[in-house]
Amino acid sequence: MPMKILVPVKRVIDYNVRPRVKADGSGVDLANVKMSMNPFCEIAVEEAIRLREKGAATEVVAVSIGPAKAAETLRSALAMGADRAILVETDAPVEPLTVAKILKAIMDEEQPGLVLLGKQAIDDDCNQTGQMLAALTGRPQGTFASKIEVADGTVTVTREVDAGLETVALKLPAIVTTDLRLNEPRYASLPNIMKAKSKPLATRKPEEFGVDMAPRLTVLKVAEPAARQAGEIVGSVDELVARLKTLGVVA
Ligand code: AMP
Numbered sequence: 001m002p003m004k005i006l007v008p009v010k011r012v013i014d015y016n017v018r019p020r021v022k023a024d025g026s027g028v029d030l031a032n033v034k035m036s037m038n039p040f041c042e043i044a045v046e047e048a049i050r051l052r053e054k055g056a057a058t059e060v061v062a063v064s065i066g067p068a069k070a071a072e073t074l075r076s077a078l079a080m081g082a083d084r085a086i087l088v089e090t091d092a093p094v095e096p097l098t099v100a101k102i103l104k105a106i107m108d109e110e111q112p113g114l115v116l117l118g119k120q121a122i123d124d125d126c127n128q129t130g131q132m133l134a135a136l137t138g139r140p141q142g143t144f145a146s147k148i149e150v151a152d153g154t155v156t157v158t159r160e161v162d163a164g165l166e167t168v169a170l171k172l173p174a175i176v177t178t179d180l181r182l183n184e185p186r187y188a189s190l191p192n193i194m195k196a197k198s199k200p201l202a203t204r205k206p207e208e209f210g211v212d213m214a215p216r217l218t219v220l221k222v223a224e225p226a227a228r229q230a231g232e233i234v235g236s237v238d239e240l241v242a243r244l245k246t247l248g249v250v251a
């Protein structure tokens with residue numbers, strides 16, 4: 001039976017922007033910085049739309065938990081082809097556990113057959129939300145998907161693991177997270193960007209779902225990566241080997 005797909009999308013610092021750390025080391029400076037949809041979430045939106053285009057899904061619902069501006073991220077998902085969107089508006093810092101709890105409450109309301117998340121958000125690289133959502137809901141999970149097929153109440157997920165590719169079959173409803181090679185997201189056309197402005201976008205509050213947004217994690221310090229040391233040019237392979245021996249890189 002065709003199903004609804006829920007796609008959680010996060011608004012993050014654009015992947016082309018070089019993050020600047022705040023002078024007091026308390027976090028990344030986001031003032032006047034370009035923000036975009038997390039790239040893995042774009043892949044999830046694309047895959048959900050493709051499944052709907054193939055007839056495996058009836059509706060694609062994008063959801064974001066974040067500030068009012070996350071509505072822009074949802075409009076991007078609508079412009080790509082999602083049918084409607086839900087913004088759970090909060091200015092509180094969002095952590096994977098609170099996001100997963102809100103997504104669980106939305107799953108209870110929406111009853112999607114599939115939840116397609118990104119494997120990780122590129123701002124804090126947590127790689128936790130999908131797994132936590134699967135644990136909270138008791139649903140099967142297929143993480144790091146590079147191929148997804150839906151048939152007969154089952155989603156078959158090819159997973160990118162260290163040793164190669166692993167294929168798992170999950171009974172729907174299921175939770176799947178996307179890896180980089182799953183697809184290449186489409187660009188939204190101008191007419192679709194215009195159309196997206198009139199697609200439904202509901203605004204909700206975390207309190208409506210009874211989720212406590214109090215942070216459980218404390219960021220102690222954020223620092224720039226150590227500057228790379230300048231390279232050296234050596235005159236020959238022998239000189240290179242000798243130099244590596246002095247540095248203790250080779251015996
Ligand atoms: P993370 O566990 O933070 O690395 O994020 C993994 C995935 O969870 C993202 O690619 C999104 O699909 C989803 N997610 C995380 N945070 C949010 C959020 N604030 N709103 C919507 N989806 C989110």
